[in-house]
Amino acid sequence: MTSSRTPLLADSRRRSLDSDHAAEEEDAALHGRAASPGRSPRLREWILFLWALLATATVIILAVIVQHNQQTSHSSPKPSSDKRNLIFMVSDGMGPASLSLTRSFRQYIDDLPIDDTLVLDQHFWGTSRTRSSSSLVTDSAAGATAFSCGKKSYNGAIAVDPDHNPCGTVLEAAKRAGYTTGLVVTTDVTDATPASFAAHVWYRFQNDEIALQEIGEGVLGRTVDLIFGGGRCRFLPNGVEGSCRADDVDVRGIAQDKHGWSWADSRAGFDAMAGGKNVSLPALGLFAPADVPFEVDRRNMADVYPSLSEMASTAIKALEEATKDSEKGFFLMIEGSRIDHAGHFNDPAAQVREVLEYDKTFKLVVDFLEESETEGVLVATSDHETGGLATAYQRPGELPAYYWHPSVLANSNASSEHAARLLSQYVASVPDDVNKSDLKKWINTNILQQRMGIDDAQDTELDAIVSNPALALPVFSKMISSRARIGWSTAGHSAVDVNIYSSGGPAVDHLRGNVENTDIGKFLRSYLDVEDHVADITKELGKKMEIKPPVMGVRIQEVAVGLGEALHLDLSYEP
Numbered sequence: 001m002t003s004s005r006t007p008l009l010a011d012s013r014r015r016s017l018d019s020d021h022a023a024e025e026e027d028a029a030l031h032g033r034a035a036s037p038g039r040s041p042r043l044r045e046w047i048l049f050l051w052a053l054l055a056t057a058t059v060i061i062l063a064v065i066v067q068h069n070q071q072t073s074h075s076s077p078k079p080s081s082d083k084r085n086l087i088f089m090v091s092d093g094m095g096p097a098s099l100s101l102t103r104s105f106r107q108y109i110d111d112l113p114i115d116d117t118l119v120l121d122q123h124f125w126g127t128s129r130t131r132s133s134s135s136l137v138t139d140s141a142a143g144a145t146a147f148s149c150g151k152k153s154y155n156g157a158i159a160v161d162p163d164h165n166p167c168g169t170v171l172e173a174a175k176r177a178g179y180t181t182g183l184v185v186t187t188d189v190t191d192a193t194p195a196s197f198a199a200h201v202w203y204r205f206q207n208d209e210i211a212l213q214e215i216g217e218g219v220l221g222r223t224v225d226l227i228f229g230g231g232r233c234r235f236l237p238n239g240v241e242g243s244c245r246a247d248d249v250d251v252r253g254i255a256q257d258k259h260g261w262s263w264a265d266s267r268a269g270f271d272a273m274a275g276g277k278n279v280s281l282p283a284l285g286l287f288a289p290a291d292v293p294f295e296v297d298r299r300n301m302a303d304v305y306p307s308l309s310e311m312a313s314t315a316i317k318a319l320e321e322a323t324k325d326s327e328k329g330f331f332l333m334i335e336g337s338r339i340d341h342a343g344h345f346n347d348p349a350a351q352v353r354e355v356l357e358y359d360k361t362f363k364l365v366v367d368f369l370e371e372s373e374t375e376g377v378l379v380a381t382s383d384h385e386t387g388g389l390a391t392a393y394q395r396p397g398e399l400p401a402y403y404w405h406p407s408v409l410a411n412s413n414a415s416s417e418h419a420a421r422l423l424s425q426y427v428a429s430v431p432d433d434v435n436k437s438d439l440k441k442w443i444n445t446n447i448l449q450q451r452m453g454i455d456d457a458q459d460t461e462l463d464a465i466v467s468n469p470a471l472a473l474p475v476f477s478k479m480i481s482s483r484a485r486i487g488w489s490t491a492g493h494s495a496v497d498v499n500i501y502s503s504g505g506p507a508v509d510h511l512r513g514n515v516e517n518t519d520i521g522k523f524l525r526s527y528l529d530v531e532d533h534v535a536d537i538t539k540e541l542g543k544k545m546e547i548k549p550p551v552m553g554v555r556i557q558e559v560a561v562g563l564g565e566a567l568h569l570d571l572s573y574e575p
Helices: 008-030 041-072 096-109 140-149 170-177 192-198 207-217 251-259 267-271 295-301 308-323 338-344 348-371 406-410 416-429 436-449 459-467 469-484 506-511 517-527 531-544 553-566
Strands: 084-090 124-129 180-188 226-230 262-264 283-286 330-335 375-381 498-502 513-516
Touching: 084 140, 084 308, 084 348, 084 517, 096 348, 096 406, 096 498, 124 506, 124 517, 140 170, 140 192, 140 517, 170 180, 170 192, 170 330, 170 517, 170 531, 180 192, 180 308, 180 338, 192 207, 192 330, 207 251, 226 308, 251 262, 262 267, 267 308, 295 348, 295 416, 308 330, 308 348, 338 348, 348 375, 348 406, 348 416, 348 469, 375 506, 375 517, 406 469, 416 436, 416 469, 436 459, 459 469, 498 506, 506 513, 506 517, 513 517, 517 531
Parallel strands: 084 330, 084 375, 124 513, 180 226, 180 330, 226 283, 262 283
Antiparallel strands: 124 498, 375 498
């Protein structure tokens, strides 16, 4: 029997058309117009397609704008809680090549596989551009001012802008906002980096004035709660044993009597702090006359000088204890200061030990933040690279050498600075007419072989040392570097970009990639939410301070900065 029913597909198509027509009539009714019976369903499909295409394009454009704003904005997401800790670490003078040098050295001395990395490597975050306002090659003062104030300034500037106007620092603003603050360094505490967070002077070598401002004699009063490092001589009046001040101001006395600082100046005093459990804030711990010795030397004098990691650990514990019942946490700046000095001396044996100690300190900070109940972030970077370090060296007249020798650095147990000090002390103890041949033998046996692990000294090298013992330091450094096949392009700084490291988290996302050093400074105050305090302090400083360099001061400054950093030498501590 033949069926009279319409085929299924035809019926389905008719229902679809009827449904489209009904929808069209409904839409027309809603908009108060008559439906067009002749409108094609295909026209409706084209309209819907174009609408979807436009909506998709709009979403894509908005997403691109949002992502661009996130990548270029200087503001960072605020932490989820009001109480937070911020630890900022500076590896003064450490460039990317320093990491390669130290990583391979560590693999060699500890017999580790080639894929073993430093803790820093595991927290790599981005890179920073370092130029100052006055030069493509920055010094530590301008570099630190970029961090503390978030502003570019001239080489030699300590928390002042290019017009010598003082700028409020993140540490000063943090203190005003209720945070507890600290500085830990291995150099003189009045040196450029710590000074740029707690003082304002036109010229970085105004150390006597910087010491006074750091203890609270500036227009803002006391802004630091804890200072650990070297530089004891800056706090003692001229004429007192161990002083290096040009005046008779007793900074130690003012600190204790007027501002309530506790004082420690020895290993025994440091040990009495019980790892931070027995620290009376404000605490001033000056554990060396000038700089704390290089780590390669300090480890043989650990009964006299605490290490960077020891000082940092004690400071963190002290600040944690001080803020346990506070609504605010703490801000702490930690500097591996003497990486820079090893670069100035072109001494790779000293530098690898400095970087290893910095890496150790970085790890203890990361561990602290992971275990702490208080929200916190670690950001670490360098102010610049020093020395133009290269993990390769081509001797004059030779073909390029595709290798370098960590074993040479491993055999050395003293810095070139310490070796020069030992020689200076020996020369001072013998008659002026000492036989040069005997002096060569003493140098070869007691310094080169026993201290520096060099048993193949050439006569030309020994002659260069004996002819002018006062300038032996660069000769010692060159002897180590050439044998290890390590190259240096300068005794000063370079303009190479430096690495950024972090404990991580969304708050630090905008520091990923390549940024200006000032972006790091802006992040610090943004994370602590103290931008308004920075602005207020800058205005207050502008009203109360006038920083005016002397005639020809800027030109003198440029020369002095270069000479001071290139010729830095500390002969103040005993072997």
